[in-house]
Amino acid sequence: MAYALCAFLGLVGAHRFYLGHLGAGLVYAVLTVTGLASARWGIGFLFGALVILLVLVDLVRLPGLVRRANGGL
Secondary structure: OHHHHHHHHHHHOHHHHHOOOHHHHHHHHHHHHHHHHOHHHOOHHHHHHHHHHHHHHHHHHHHHHHHHHOOOO
């Protein structure tokens, strides 16, 4: 489920909320909303690029994050 959330709703941090990382999920959501809100000023792409980079990093880290959330080491 975390993989699907990351693939389809990763920009709003749904996978982080699902795994119990509320702070990180909130950061993703705030960055996405801020990027959309500031797009008309031409700086929204910076926030968007940062969130996309974070989601790509999470795609690599997701197996470990899921394992930890499930109680494994």
